[in-house]
Amino acid sequence: MDTELLQATDENIEKAAHLLSQGKVVAFPTETVYGLGANALQKEAVEKIYQAKGRPSDNPLIVHVSSINMLRDLLYPNAIPPIYERVISKFWPGPLTILVPKPSNIPDIVTAGQNTLAVRLPAHEIARKLIEKCGFPLAAPSANTSGRPSPTLAAHVFEELGGRIPAILDGGSCDSGLESTVLDGIRNPPAILRPGGATLESLLQEIPNLLVYRKDFVDKSLEQAPSTPGMKYRHYTPNATVIVVERTENNDQLALIRDQFVKYPKEKIGVLKTGLSAKFDLEIDLGDTCDMVARNLFSGLRDMEKLGASVIIVQGISEKDEGLAVMNRLRKAAKYCIT
Template identity: 50%
Template structure:
């Protein structure tokens, strides 16, 4: 709750000890420590209005009951997050979605059936109409739709199943900071603000879930993420072949149906400069540095095309160079972690090479464009 200070505990869990049998709503857990720590976190969610940090396949989430106003308020308070920014609800099964979130005569729209069959559990979020008054208005920011997904991460699913609570869960970081992909990232941002963090190691996907809206015609991709635009189109070309991509950023006074469209996002303390289509990068970086004269050490995050600046005397200010990767999945997985890593070295500026906006690149560039202080395009 707002103003409460906690002695934040990190609770380790073993991913490979958790198994969800096919079609089952509850897990089999073969490790006693994992079972105990999941039960501690689940009891906290059931018996208090507090929130807990937990891993998903995308990023670490900060979970509280989507059915209790005070729990959702605790999420906003811990993150210092604007209350007009809606949250995504996480469920452990279709059965839980139907029992807890849908109205008595409500069913999941047919347009989502093939996507659910292929990508649930997984990093895909769907928009549904609110027909159940049990859903907290603070989850939806007072709107007529709610966003929901079923995470594939065994720890996330187990926590939600054991507590039997659909969890409203944004990323478990301080608002505006890069999203957390390790338990240590959560602890860095939220130490003293939450009681527990379940530590399930690093997140595989590295960027948040894809959000789609099938309630409009043509359907829309509201936020690119762990399932690519091309995968959605290929999965169900009849319904999703003509999907429109929504704009990256909404206006300050504009209502949004999904997180990540308003306000500053994903930003480290150092300013980020994004270079898009700038060849080997050396000339573009030199031009920027000569024009702006930044002080202090600089970090460079490279992808496929940028040259190593260490051989160029004119770029001696770049003291840290990291390779984000060359494949889209690797870049996505490494992005937030490397932004945090170089930021914690105390650099004054972070230069990042952009990527083509296809497959995973659409989500990566969506996040980078919001993290960037300025974008340089050739």
């Protein structure tokens, strides 16, 4: 199969929408990462997402809508749960996914058989235009091979899915760089199941009793039968050994990083820095603020892999703001976390 790389003009958005209406899959940009979309109402179309990615069938998908009215129509005759009214008003469109009761017109394959549906309204204009042009919601996980770092450029998608999908809409670099926050307001108390672009600090202003999965509580049933992506399987992993040097109040990150060079004398080691002034032979500076690191993390892992690093050491950051999502992704990618 030839994969067309389409600049996201109005004409090409129309072309991509036509492909999606035919039950095909198309990669498209969002403000978080590139998604691999298919008609969320059509089982056969959604199956092509799993086939292209090599994604396990028990890993559910997030559904993207172009407006709150599209979500209301999707859920009808039920309404959007009232707990979400304030967060939707503040965070949509944007990098926040909510869990709602699964409507009957959504195929089981989308939710991996669970009774909840993960859904969001993306902030990216191209994504919303595409969904609006389709007239139906799009199921869309990240547009990469399952388990790999998520793509933040159309080129990343082409490298992995070229030849597997018919088209990629190129909308440039993604602004956020990390996937959306997943909020389960149906639970009591409500919980963030996956941290992302909508930060814990900002969500706590709207939901004061909000918990964070794996930080405030653990629920083994969520790992056995996940209700949202990113909970069961190892993710975000390049073709290299990833070692994360965590940031704590007392540790010396530079000394710990240098220790790894002693432990792996025969490996080609690359360092992803997040504020260190020390220089390394092979290094990429991700930035020294949480939002910069979030934006550059996945591309940094991919670039370091291309540079031939067999070991990638990442300088961890504080878990404040976007740092919570950054460290969540790094711990999933890492073979070792060092404190």
